[in-house]
Amino acid sequence: MIERIPNLLRAHGIKPSHHRIKVYEYLVEKRNHPSVDMIYQELVQNIPTLSKTTVYNILNLFLEKGLAVMITIDENETRYDADTSLHGHFRCNNCQGIYDLRLDPAAWEWESLDGFEINESHLYFKGLCPECCH
Amino acid sequence: MIERIPNLLRAHGIKPSHHRIKVYEYLVEKRNHPSVDMIYQELVQNIPTLSKTTVYNILNLFLEKGLAVMITIDENETRYDADTSLHGHFRCNNCQGIYDLRLDPAAWEWESLDGFEINESHLYFKGLCPECCH
DNA sequence: TTCATTTTTGTAATCATTCTAAATTTATAC
């Protein structure tokens, strides 16, 4: 289990440094679509010398190597997701939580996309989550 | 035709100042999902005293009054759209153009959204547009 | 060890957006 992440990083052409493993661990354990700052604030508690630039560098490397995707559901802060499969997101305007929406990939194939070559797909909803609807 | 826009603004509770009319005119005529800077660079040619802050103010007012929507398909610059109907967008990674995708609203009603109260829906695709696929 | 390469760090720079207070314009009262 503890050995899985280094191998996964290596499989994506990423040398598994301690910091990189910790960032990836954060993404897969929390599954909270964090911002750079959320990751930094958590990891800096155990890695006091951690630089926020390092978190940026690592996340950009993950994006480049296809190990994570960027979520732009928040207008002024990039969020990250280690789940690179095709799925949608919902952001609650009250509790600010970002939830996964499991969607049928077939529903994503729109006829109006004929002629376009698709590299990325993003589906975002915003509103109130079930708990915040009280 | 020239009188329609002031009335539309008034209907949305917006006093139709000259600047506001010009910004709205830009949005509906160009239909290019512009950034603040794109609007500013165009309008400042005829309104030399125009401030970029004014463009920000006006667009934020439009968003607040439901006269336009914010498009976050570009990671580092907000885009705006005067078409507030439910439709998707495609951004070409080559020519940087943003295209409308007319989609069947029925297809947006996912069963996994039960319990969520939806205020906004965004569907973005990125890749190559038909022309850039050569 | 030595030396080269990679990774991390701290700080400065960039850039989009917001804040703020003054200036200008527009509307209202007299």
Next chain:
DNA sequence: GTATAAATTTAGAATGATTACAAAAATGAA
């Protein structure tokens, strides 16, 4: 009309996320 109040616009400073950059530290091979 003028005076006054309110709304709009403006310029520049402040903010905040992200990137650039160059030095420091860690890693790994010879």
